[in-house]
Amino acid sequence: MQQRNLGPFSVSAIGLGCMNLSHAYGAPVSAEQGERVLLAALDAGVTLFDTATLYGFGANETLVGRVMKSHRSRFTLASKCGMQGVDVAGDGKLVRVIDGRPATLRQTCEDSLRRLQTDVIDLYYLHRWDKQVPIEDSVGALADLVRAGKIRSIGLSEVSAATLRRAHAVHPIAAVQTEYSLWTRNPEIAVLDACRDLGTAFVAFSPVARGFLCGELTDVSTLDAKDIRRAMPRFAPDAYAANLQLLTGYRAIAREVGCTPAQLALAWLLHKGEHIIPIPGTTSVEHLLDDVGAAGVQLDAAVIARLDALINERTVVGPRYSAQSASEVDTETFESRAA
Ligand SMILES: NC(=O)c1ccc[n+]([C@@H]2O[C@H](COP(=O)([O-])OP(=O)(O)OC[C@H]3O[C@@H](n4cnc5c(N)ncnc54)[C@H](OP(=O)(O)O)[C@@H]3O)[C@@H](O)[C@H]2O)c1
Numbered sequence: 001m002q003q004r005n006l007g008p009f010s011v012s013a014i015g016l017g018c019m020n021l022s023h024a025y026g027a028p029v030s031a032e033q034g035e036r037v038l039l040a041a042l043d044a045g046v047t048l049f050d051t052a053t054l055y056g057f058g059a060n061e062t063l064v065g066r067v068m069k070s071h072r073s074r075f076t077l078a079s080k081c082g083m084q085g086v087d088v089a090g091d092g093k094l095v096r097v098i099d100g101r102p103a104t105l106r107q108t109c110e111d112s113l114r115r116l117q118t119d120v121i122d123l124y125y126l127h128r129w130d131k132q133v134p135i136e137d138s139v140g141a142l143a144d145l146v147r148a149g150k151i152r153s154i155g156l157s158e159v160s161a162a163t164l165r166r167a168h169a170v171h172p173i174a175a176v177q178t179e180y181s182l183w184t185r186n187p188e189i190a191v192l193d194a195c196r197d198l199g200t201a202f203v204a205f206s207p208v209a210r211g212f213l214c215g216e217l218t219d220v221s222t223l224d225a226k227d228i229r230r231a232m233p234r235f236a237p238d239a240y241a242a243n244l245q246l247l248t249g250y251r252a253i254a255r256e257v258g259c260t261p262a263q264l265a266l267a268w269l270l271h272k273g274e275h276i277i278p279i280p281g282t283t284s285v286e287h288l289l290d291d292v293g294a295a296g297v298q299l300d301a302a303v304i305a306r307l308d309a310l311i312n313e314r315t316v317v318g319p320r321y322s323a324q325s326a327s328e329v330d331t332e333t334f335e336s337r338a339a
Contacts (some may be wrong), residue, residue, distance in 0.1 A: 001045040001295045004277050006201040007153040007174025009122060011163045013270055013295045015048030016041040016288070017205060017281030018064055022056030025210075026224030029283045031063065038067045040285045044292045048074045050177075050203070050279045051116075052127055057085035061115035069109070069117040069220075071280050078175075078203075079116065080127035080157065081108040082138065098328060100130030102141035109145050125155035125177055129330050135159075135167050143171035155203070158329040161194035178331055180204035180276070181265060182213060182311040183243070184320050185216050188330040196275055204269050207278035208291070210235075212266035213311075215247055231322050239318035249310050259297045262287070266294030268307050276325050 002013040021034040029037075041049070051064045061079060068075070082105060085094030094253045103259075105126075112121060124145065126138050153174035156167055167173050176195055180187045180202070187202065195202045210229055211217040220229070222337045229235040233241060247261070254264040262280070269278045280291040313334045319326065326333075 001292065004201065004274065006048065006076065006277060007123065007154070007172070009048075009153075009174075011048040011076050011277065012046050013277060014046065014266060015050055015078075015203070015277055015279040016046050017050045017279040018060055019047055019055045020283050022060035022063060023054070023206070024228050025283075028056060028059065033283065034063050035067045036285055037283060037288055038064065038286055041213045041292075042071055042074060044289060046292065048078065048203075048277065048279065049075055050057075050078045050205075052080035052125075053084045053112055054080065054096065054127060058111070058115055061112055062290055064118035066115050072217050074117055076122045077116065077118065078123040078125065078155065079112050079121050080125040080155075081105050081112065082125075082130060083127040084108060098128045098130050100126060100128075100133040100138040102133075102137055102144075105138060105141045106145070107148055110234075113150065120149060121151045122157050123153050123174055124151040125157050125175070127157050129156070129159055133299045135163050136170050136262065139167040139170045139173075142195035146171065158331050159191070160310055160332050161190035163330050164191065164194050164198070164200065168198050168200070174196065175201040175203050175277075177203040177205055177279075179206045179320065180269065180278075181207050181209045182268060182307060183209045183316045185313045186331050189334065191331065192273060192274075192276075196273065200275070202273065202276045204276055204278040206281075207269050208262050208265045208280050212240075212243065212247075213250070213261055214287075215251060215261040231325075232320065233318035233322065234316065234320060236318060242317040246311050246315060253303060253306060253310075257297065257299065257303060259294070261292050262290050263294040263297050264299075264307070266291060267297035267299050268304065270295065271299050271304055274276055 003010045022028045082100045086097040145151045155175040157177040
């Protein structure tokens with residue numbers, strides 16, 4: 001597979017988002033299936049594995065640690081801190097909390113290292129900027145972890161270009177991880193360029209639009225009751241029905257190019273910049289191999305222009321996040337730019 005630079009690492013152009021094995025889209029898969037997907041990714045040449053403290057409230061890091069520890073030298077391990085499950089009410093129920101205080105980040109790193117069964121995490125992201133804590137303080141704590149040899153590099157997730165630059169002044173930021181796909185173009189406003197200027201890799205999460213661009217999800221009423229897409233405005237039945245109309249022209253382009261819809265979405269991202277590394281998530285070995293195949297798909301400028309015109313912030317119906325989730329991110333949006 002083609003390789004891309006990420007901080008001090010050279011990684012496969014397509015990484016694996018491990019979240020889906022334990023979190024987000026319905027019930028977690030079995031331990032056996034999780035293991036099959038992780039090892040199949042390694043066999044297929046994937047060398048960037050992405051997890052987080054948050055995913056499955058630690059269960060995803062535990063899975064990755066158990067399955068991957070004997071292969072530790074073969075891949076770049078990325079995890080995240082600053083957003084985790086906390087027993088806020090003292091009733092044993094964990095709720096998602098954003099907390100970027102230095103002491104919390106130090107403790108979370110110890111917990112991540114233990115669950116991941118490793119001495120050092122290659123790339124440790126601040127999952128969300130905690131707006132109660134200056135970014136300099138959170139990144140300063142991560143810089144201390146680099147100096148202590150517990151992490152090798154620092155990443156940020158869902159930050160604006162301005163926040164990235166402030167953070168980068170404290171310590172080089174190896175990667176920014178933010179949602180980017182044909183249907184989520186916010187990074188094109190400023191962050192992609194800021195990353196290019198600073199030598200920071202851009203890791204594109206939800207690169208196949210949480211399944212939309214794969215074409216298999218045609219009926220959102222089939223989603224599990226706990227599937228987080230149920231709370232996303234674009235997946236509300238009316239909005240999704242409108243968005244599905246876009247797939248007719250999209251599938252036609254995929255047929256012309258000679259690739260699958262998922263591969264078209266990933267190849268489009270790879271063509272948008274040498275510093276972009278998509279991390280699709282999947283629970284299926286078949287889908288994983290399909291995704292990895294995108295690294296070999298060539299798109300010419302005319303095809304990219306047709307895709308850009310077909311699916312973009314003006315043609316997609318519905319914002320990507322609910323108002324609550326939107327308030328938790330720092331990324332520039334087309335709506336705020338227009339206001
Ligand atoms: N930093 C953050 O805040 C943040 C937020 C969200 C996600 N992430 C990271 O990004 C990774 C990927 O994002 P994501 O999972 O939200 O979205 P995604 O990769 O765009 O989409 C995942 C969905 O697409 C389906 N899919 C994937 N490949 C497919 C294929 N070839 N054919 C058909 N269906 C396919 C999967 O279903 P199947 O399981 O059936 O394949 C799953 O439902 C996560 O695992 C996580 O590591 C980070």
